[in-house]
Amino acid sequence: MAKQELKCPHCKEWTVWQGQLHDRCINCNALLEEEKINKLNKLAAKKEAQEAVEQAKIAKQNPIVRKISNYAATLFIGIILSIIAVVVLVAG
Ligand SMILES: [Zn+2]
Known part of the structure; x- marks a missing residue:
């Protein structure tokens, strides 16, 4: 899976998503794939x-x-x- 930009579901800021299940937002440190x-x-x-x-x-x-x-x-x-x-x- 490629590295990409993703809008954080928690703080609504753009963050880097590396396609990993446990990646965290660079802004608020929330789990991007929490759901x-x-x-x-x-x-x-x-x-x-x-x-x-x-x-x-x-x-x-x-x-x-x-x-x-x-x-x-x-x-x-x-x-x-x-x-x-x-x-x-x-x-x-
Ligand atoms: Zn965030």
Whole structure:
């Protein structure tokens, strides 16, 4: 991603944006991508909540199935989260 000028959503002044998620405004030091970061955090929290529900379901199953499911679920959620992160970063 290229370095570019961006209007800060906080102080409405132009600042330098290097395309990074955690870039800060050169004028007021606010996070330029705060909204996007919040969005990502929210998605992560949602996934965690779903994971907790899955864990509760799995807890009722027998130990071997539980162990396999646990591993598969972790792997699956990791992949999904990566895809969501990429989509959010690209599409905005
Ligand atoms: Zn600012």
